[in-house]
Amino acid sequence: MHTSTLIIVLLGLMSLAYYLGRKRSLNLVSGRVRDLHSLPSYYGLHTALWCGIPAILLLVVWISFEGSVVTSLVVDSLPQETQNLPPERLNLVLNDIRNLATGDIVSTTVDENMQQAADHYAGLQSISNMAMFVVALSLAIMAGYIAHRSISRQQRARNRVEKAVNFFLLSSSTLAIFTTIGIVLSVLFESIRFFQQIPVTDFIFGLEWSPQTAIRLDQVGSSGVFGAIPLFAGTFLITLIAMVVAVPIGLLSAIYMAEYAGRHFRSLAKPVLEVLAGIPTVVYGFFAALTVAPFFRDMGATLGLGVSSESALAAGVVMGIMIIPFVSSLSDDVINAVPQAMRDGSYGLGATRSETIRQVIVPAALPGIVGGVLLAVSRAIGETMIVVMAAGLSANLTANPLEAVTTVTVQIVTLLVGDQEFDSAKTLAAFALALVLFVITLALNMIALHIVRKYREQYE
């Protein structure tokens, strides 16, 4: 039987437990609710929680250990010479056994021993499955029964249920911390393994990036050089182009929306601009690769310039378009946060609107705008799909926006998509790059949030 069936059965049992618990509490006081400590539904919930939670916890533990226990039992039953194989080979044999047991394609010829092992494996699997079913259900029924018996007039059912809910709330909110820890650990461990093979200084200051590592010693063209400067330079170049597009357009449209536009115009134009923010990045990538890059290339050809078809310019401009709504909505917030009194004061002195904007509002809102731009920069640095689809793969160290450059995120994707062994320097390099990316964006966010918060306090 399947695990999902078990979960459905458990949910059914929990609702039954709720019903029974509620009924028993009512029976105890023969319907006079005011004699109970808590409302009858709390007694029901209390019973249901006791019925469900221990069984579900058991289920989680069981499923996470089932695989390794069954595998080690199967390994013990294998003939001695197979057990003595090196771990990788043993793994292959185990895979074959598993495939045989589930009826998939097996890579080697099936012999007596293997058939036996597969039967053994299938047998153990079904025993474990049955046992899990029986144990989980009996645990649920038992715990539910005990909770049901324990219902009394004085039982503090509401407090207990609330404690459980409180625990759930607390653990949900700590998930954010666990996610951060998970990111840091998973990226850090692999990076440390990478830096054991490649020195940190070579990685951070190296001028050449060519991650093809040799499988055989005599292989041609597999230098395995991991100098990340060209990647940083490419990322910086594309981000710069994006900012050159996004900051003026975003900022000016925010100013116009906040200071000049009439109500009708705003209610029409604002949602349309916000559509840009909701478009998936893969769409921008396709747009860049299919429309914008050929457009720049053809325009370059008519001007007599050699523009690469994967130029940094195309990727940067499209990324800038993507970021426009981000910049404009952040700037909109800070411009609206500037107190009206400052505007009125400026108008009272005879300044025109544009003078007020340029000499009063923008300087006052500047910290907030800078914070917003920093957030946009961190967004651009971490953006992946546009550059994967529209920027190049070869790591050129150049400042010419018409040439193809590559970025950190592009390299992470190319290094990790596809099948590789997990401990080669090539794969680990992706994690080192991700570590750099994470640290830089984190730093930018911290600074930006700090600036924005400080600015807000100023006017509150």
Added chain:
Amino acid sequence: MNKQQQQQHERSMSRVEKGLARRYRQERNFKRLGLGAILMGLLFVSFLFISIFANGYTAFQQTFVKLDVFYDPEVIAPVGETDPDVLSAGHYGGLVKATMRELFPSVTNRRDKKKLYGLISTGAAFQIRERVMQDPSVIGQRESIWVPADDDVDMLIKGHIDLSLPESDRRIKDDQLSWIQGMQEDGRVEKRFNTTFFAAGDSREPELSGIKGAAVGSFFTLLICLAISFPVGVAAAVYLEEVAPKNRWTDLIEVNINNLAAVPSIVFGLLGLAVFINFFGLPRSVPLVGGLVLALMTLPTIIIASRVALKSVPPSIREAALGVGASPMQTITHHVLPLALPGMLTGTIIGMAQALGETAPLLMIGMVAFIVDIPGGAMDPSAVLPVQIYLWADSPERAFVERTSAAIMVLLVFLISMNLLAVWLRKKFERRW
């Protein structure tokens, strides 16, 4: 006012007036600049949509060719045979070829024959097999059926192949062109609504590929994502806003959430790769892992939106509930949550729209595999819509360009309707206290 003062006043007034024209000009220019920026933004939006639409609308039609197929008993099975095993083993590809030879008896050269067969999609043989399996009594009879044309023919009919190019640079050669013209004159070529696009999974042949597999994969992924991120997100927001004491620990949680909201999405993909796949040993390319990763990614969005919604519930509601004897938890579940729910739902829908369009983290957990089958559950390997778009965008065939754009149009329709739903929810349930 004495004379000197008056003089001074006039002098400064004349200075102000002299500068006035310049200042008004500056004012107008500045206003135009702002308007120009907005128009530029609007221009980009319309340019993007027009470019996608112009490339994609043709994909909703597909060229079909009418073939007079003779269900040859010698090729398929004897008349009266109903055993599905025998029927499915018939050589249906040969049937299509024989029909084409019959149509153009003048083609005898081997190489020319191959070009001739290339006009019809390889899917035609499967279509004929389906037909025979459904109704074995057609064996031995002749019937006119419409089968999909090859993608190159499709492109030609839709006018995407430049006939002014020299023959060697074209996917469609001159003699193929004359055959197609011959068929067109017989009324054997027709464009029809492309049902395959909505009913099939991925395929190497553009005319047989569809988005259903990816759409179903996206559905399961979003389901997992929603099932995790909505309850956890709301619970976290309630804890931070209503229950938690203000101390270092909750400050830490808050800082964490704000930072997670700005972590690049690809980093979440690496987290999924390292934790869910390498550590917990979950399989690659499945919606379960995709949903988990996207849930972690959308959590900050949902938490932040939910906190704003909770904040907007006025304290008087809480005080009233507490005043009539509700416990703090009852206050939250009976009064605050129902009032904040529309705002939370709006945030969740926006988060889900984000998750639906997300590609990069899914590339990291192996959701880029080429998968033909339509997934049946959260543990079946599958693609999702944006990844399908990415894969098709990389394919060299011209016919995939229009299919990519069409898939983008479908994705955008989903996203825009989700966003409209969110706007509608906000409008309908927005309350001013």
